[in-house]
Amino acid sequence: SPGILPLDSPCSGLCDVIDIDEHYLVQKPEKLSSVCVAGALRDGLCAYTALHTHARMAAGHTLLVTDGASSFGLMCIQLACYHGVKVLTTSHSPQKHTFLEQLRPSVAKVIPVYDGSPDLLSVVLEETGGLGVDIVIDSGVRLQEEASEEAKLLPHKHDIISVLGVGGHWVTSHKDLQLDPPDCRLLHLKSASLTFLNPEVWTASSSQQGRYLHILKDIVDKMSTGVLRPQPxxxxxxxxxxxxxxxxxxxxxxxxxxxx
Structure with a gap:
């Protein structure tokens, strides 16, 4: 079964050397450290999958990234800015807010969501002229009104649907997301789409191998040229x-x- 190592398997789960098919590898540029690439490759793959594969990002689109100071959020912001997308993002603390405001290239708006900050929906609609955003990429969703202090920093599912524009795309990392009939009706009225982000799916089908390797190569190339700058x-x-x-x-x- 997938994910289960048989007891009679010749490969150990704690071995010093791991066998990987050469067709799933890309060459690391000499100027990049192994630690830097290893730490950023998965987030880069997630960002590419969300923006290019699922959301069909294009220049002129408007994007909302929740928790833009996270490693995944930062990759999404840098990749979107490179392609001429207007980026809005949320911050979870004063330190993260300052960090996001100092990013270059800069984002259009950093929205604080801590300490009784202004309503996310009203700020997004003001920034987009009441139209909403074309793409929303979340790093988690709050399903209930009553939640822990940490969960309260996450956007509520209804807020995400509300900030979507007509024909918008919502890419979620929340694998246990539950939508009620009113939520689905609102998505239907906007002709909006919902996609689940699972980067592991690239290796589930051999037909996707070429695209998978192309994405990996493009990630390390953009890191080498400074387009993508992951946090150390x-x-x-x-x-x-x-x-x-x-x-x-x-x-x-x-x-x-x-x-x-």
């Missing part, structure tokens, strides 16, 4: 891997990179 992350040595895994499981950090 420090790799954890192998002997601290267990501690790093525990911090991820406790949701203290989203991920951790291990240097072998």
């Amino acid at each position: 992350e420090e790799a954890v040595p192998l002997y601290e891997a267990t501690v790093a895994m525990e911090t991820v499981q406790r949701h203290e950090v989203l991920r951790s990179h291990i240097k072998l």
Whole structure:
């Protein structure tokens, strides 16, 4: 079964060397460090899949990225700006707000969603002349009104649908998303679409291999030329891997990179 390693398998789940088909590899530019590429490749793949494959991004479109200071959100912002898209984004803290306002190329609007900040819908409609955005990419969705303090930073599903313009695209990372009939009716009235973002699907079909490799190569090329500039992350040595895994499981950090 997928994801299960048989007990009689010759490959160990904790081996020092991993066999990977050469047809799933791209060459790393010499000027990029292995840590930098390893930390940014997945977020870059997610951004490409969301913007190009699902949302069909084009110059002149308007994009809303939630939590733009996250590693995934930053990749989406930089890729969209490169293609001439007007970008709006939300910030989850004063520090992240300052960081997003100082980005170059700059975003059109940074919307704070912390400490009783202004309503997301009203700000987006004001920035778009009441039309709404063409694309929304979220990093999580709040399904209920009553939620934890951390979840309250996430946009409510109804707010996301409301900020979509006619024919808009909503790309979500929320795998357990539930829509009620009124939500579906509003999407129908706008002729809007909803797509689930799952970057793992590229390797599920051999027919997508060419596009998958093209995306990976374009990511490292754009990183090499400075179009994509991921936030630097420090790799954890192998002997601290267990501690790093525990911090991820406790949701203290989203991920951790291990240097072998």
